[in-house]
Amino acid sequence: MQRKAKKSRRRRTPDPDNPEWTAADLKRARPAREVVPHIVEAYLRRKAISVKGKR
Numbered sequence: 129m130q131r132k133a134k135k136s137r138r139r140r141t142p143d144p145d146n147p148e149w150t151a152a153d154l155k156r157a158r159p160a161r162e163v164v165p166h167i168v169e170a171y172l173r174r175k176a177i178s179v180k181g182k183r
Contacts, residue, residue: 142148161168
């Protein structure tokens with residue numbers, strides 16, 4: 129007989145320092161590559177993945 133996986137019944141407590149995103153927040157969001165391109169490029173270089181458009 130197989131056992132069914134139990135679903136977690138633990139409720140998440142909201143974090144006042146990091147509230148859930150609203151539809152307006154998602155609409156305003158920008159890609160990381162636009163906001164901090166130097167960090168994204170450093171990450172991609174470190175992972176040996178070529179940055180799109182640069183070779």
